[in-house]
Amino acid sequence: MRADVKHPLAIDGKNPNNLRGDPIPRERYYSREFMAREWERLWTKVWHIGGRVNQLVEPGDFIVDDFMHESVIITKQKDGSLKGYYNACGxxxxxxxxxxxxxxxxxxxxxxxxxxxxxxxxxCPDRDDFPQGDPVGKLKLIDVRVDTWAGLIWYSMDKEAPELIDYLAPLPEVYKNHQFEKTVRVQWIRVALDCNxxxxxxxxxxxxxxxxxxxxxxxxxDQDHFTSRYEMFPMGHARIIQMGRPSLRDRVPEGEPHPFDQVLQRWGINPKKYPDYESKVMQGWLDLKKAKKSLWKEKGYLHYENLTDEELTESPFAEIFPNIAFGASADSFSVFRWLPHPDDPEKCFFDMWSMAYPVEGESEFVNRTALNPIAIEEAEFDFREYNNGxxxxxxxxxxxxxxxxLNAGQKSGWRSRGYQEPYLAAQETRVRRFHDILNDYLTGNPPNQH
Ligand code: FES
Ligand SMILES: [Fe+2]
Known part of the structure; x- marks a missing residue:
C-alpha cells in the first residue's frame, strides 16, 4: 500500500528518464577551482537560512550568519520587520x-x-573632516534580502533571485498544514567535518x-523503495515520503521488543492484539492514524489540528536545493544544513536543528529514531569538532x-583514480538530479530565473 497524494508540480523522483543526466565527475568533491565557481554562481544566488524567527523578538535583536567568507547581520526593526545587510562597515x-x-x-x-x-x-567622529561631504545621512550598509518561512529567517545575496516563496515552490504549499513556528529548537549543534x-x-x-x-x-x-513516494520539483528541491510503519522486509528477531510497539502503546493501542507481524504493521499503522485523529486534542497535540492522514504518520524528508534537509513529521521538525568551509573544499560544517512541539504535560521530546529523550527547551548553540567521532x-x-x-571514507574514495562515476539505482535518481541543477547554476542557467 502506498500513499498517492502528490502535488501537481511533482515529477517522479525515481525515474532517471526525467533527468538530463549529466555525469558526476569526482573532481567536484575536492577541486578548489570548482569551489570558487560554486561561490560565484551558486552560493551568491540562492536563499540561505540565517536563523529562527523567534530569535528576533524585540527591535534591535540581531543575528549574524557567516557563510564561507561572507557574513550578514539580520536585525529586527522598530516596525517589527526584518532587515539584513553585509557585516562590513561602510x-x-x-x-x-x-x-x-x-x-x-x-x-x-x-x-x-x-x-x-x-x-x-x-x-561618526569629525563629521566636518570629509572633503567629499558629511557621510551621516548619506551612507548605508549594503542590504541583503530577507524573508521568512516555516519559522525560519532566510536571506539571499542576489537582488535578482526569485522571491523566497517562488524559490521554495511548492514546498510552502506542500507543508501548509504544519505549525513550524510553534516549535522549540531542542538541539542546535554544528559539527565541523572532513568532507566536501x-x-x-x-x-x-x-x-x-x-x-x-x-x-x-x-x-x-519503512525503507522499502516500492512503498515510498519520490518527488522532484522544478526549482531543484525534492522529497521522499516513507511510510511511518515498520518495513515488512526488516524484522526484529522473534522475542525481542519491537520499537513500533512503543509507538502504538503511546496512542493507547495494544500491540499484542494483532495475530501476526504483518497485521501489526499494516493494521497497526492504520489504527495509529485513527487513534491520532480521535485523541490529538485530549492529549494536547494541538499541532495535529490541520494534518492529513498522510501527515499524521508518514515521514516526508525534503531536500531544499542545494544544502538543506527538511524533515517535517507530525511530531517533530528537523532542519539540517551543510555549509562549505571557506578555504578547504574537503571540509564542511553540518548544522543540526531539531525542533519539537510543546505539548502540555510533556517535558521531553522523543525522536522516533533516537534513543535518548531531549528536554523541550530552547537550546544554546553548540559547536563541535568531529575529530574521528x-x-x-x-x-x-x-x-x-x-x-x-561515512565522511572520511567518502573523501578518500573521491580522491581515488579507481572511482570514475556513480552507478545509480532508480531510487538514487535524485542524486543525479541534484548535480544537474548544480550544473545549471554553475553555467549561469538556474531554474526559472529568465
Ligand atoms: S572601519 Fe568602521 S569606523 Fe572605520
Ligand atoms: Fe543517512
Missing part, C-alpha cells in the same frame, strides 16, 4: 558584529562610526543507504552520527 570594512545580540545601533570598533538598525549611518559539502546533498537525496548505515530505522520507518560521542544515538562516520 567606512573601511571592519566587521560590525561577531555574534547574536541586542543593540540600539551598531558602533564600529575601529573608528566609532554608528550605524542605525535600518543600516543608515547615524553618526556535497556529500550531504547526495546523502539526503537517497534512502538506499539506510538499511546498511542506519539499521535502527527500518523497524520504525571523539567530539560527538554523546550524539551517537542520532541517525546522522552514522552519516558523519
Amino acid at each position: 567606512h573601511r570594512a571592519q566587521r560590525l558584529a561577531w555574534d547574536k545580540g541586542s543593540v540600539d545601533h551598531f558602533t564600529c570598533s575601529y573608528h566609532g562610526w554608528t550605524w542605525g538598525l535600518d543600516g543608515g549611518l547615524k553618526d 559539502w556535497k556529500f550531504w546533498s547526495d546523502n539526503f537525496a537517497e534512502s538506499y543507504h539506510t538499511r546498511t548505515a542506519h539499521p535502527q530505522v527500518p523497524p520504525i520507518i 571523539e567530539g560527538v560521542q554523546d550524539l551517537s544515538d542520532q541517525v546522522v552520527y552514522q552519516d558523519w562516520q
Whole structure:
C-alpha cells in the first residue's frame, strides 16, 4: 500500500528518464577551482537560512550568519520587520558584529562610526573632516534580502533571485498544514567535518543507504523503495515520503521488543492484539492514524489540528536545493544544513536543528529514531569538532552520527583514480538530479530565473 497524494508540480523522483543526466565527475568533491565557481554562481544566488524567527523578538535583536567568507547581520526593526545587510562597515570594512545580540545601533570598533538598525549611518567622529561631504545621512550598509518561512529567517545575496516563496515552490504549499513556528529548537549543534559539502546533498537525496548505515530505522520507518513516494520539483528541491510503519522486509528477531510497539502503546493501542507481524504493521499503522485523529486534542497535540492522514504518520524528508534537509513529521521538525568551509573544499560544517512541539504535560521530546529523550527547551548553540567521532560521542544515538562516520571514507574514495562515476539505482535518481541543477547554476542557467 502506498500513499498517492502528490502535488501537481511533482515529477517522479525515481525515474532517471526525467533527468538530463549529466555525469558526476569526482573532481567536484575536492577541486578548489570548482569551489570558487560554486561561490560565484551558486552560493551568491540562492536563499540561505540565517536563523529562527523567534530569535528576533524585540527591535534591535540581531543575528549574524557567516557563510564561507561572507557574513550578514539580520536585525529586527522598530516596525517589527526584518532587515539584513553585509557585516562590513561602510567606512573601511571592519566587521560590525561577531555574534547574536541586542543593540540600539551598531558602533564600529575601529573608528566609532554608528550605524542605525535600518543600516543608515547615524553618526561618526569629525563629521566636518570629509572633503567629499558629511557621510551621516548619506551612507548605508549594503542590504541583503530577507524573508521568512516555516519559522525560519532566510536571506539571499542576489537582488535578482526569485522571491523566497517562488524559490521554495511548492514546498510552502506542500507543508501548509504544519505549525513550524510553534516549535522549540531542542538541539542546535554544528559539527565541523572532513568532507566536501556535497556529500550531504547526495546523502539526503537517497534512502538506499539506510538499511546498511542506519539499521535502527527500518523497524520504525519503512525503507522499502516500492512503498515510498519520490518527488522532484522544478526549482531543484525534492522529497521522499516513507511510510511511518515498520518495513515488512526488516524484522526484529522473534522475542525481542519491537520499537513500533512503543509507538502504538503511546496512542493507547495494544500491540499484542494483532495475530501476526504483518497485521501489526499494516493494521497497526492504520489504527495509529485513527487513534491520532480521535485523541490529538485530549492529549494536547494541538499541532495535529490541520494534518492529513498522510501527515499524521508518514515521514516526508525534503531536500531544499542545494544544502538543506527538511524533515517535517507530525511530531517533530528537523532542519539540517551543510555549509562549505571557506578555504578547504574537503571540509564542511553540518548544522543540526531539531525542533519539537510543546505539548502540555510533556517535558521531553522523543525522536522516533533516537534513543535518548531531549528536554523541550530552547537550546544554546553548540559547536563541535568531529575529530574521528571523539567530539560527538554523546550524539551517537542520532541517525546522522552514522552519516558523519561515512565522511572520511567518502573523501578518500573521491580522491581515488579507481572511482570514475556513480552507478545509480532508480531510487538514487535524485542524486543525479541534484548535480544537474548544480550544473545549471554553475553555467549561469538556474531554474526559472529568465
Ligand atoms: S572601519 Fe568602521 S569606523 Fe572605520
Ligand atoms: Fe543517512
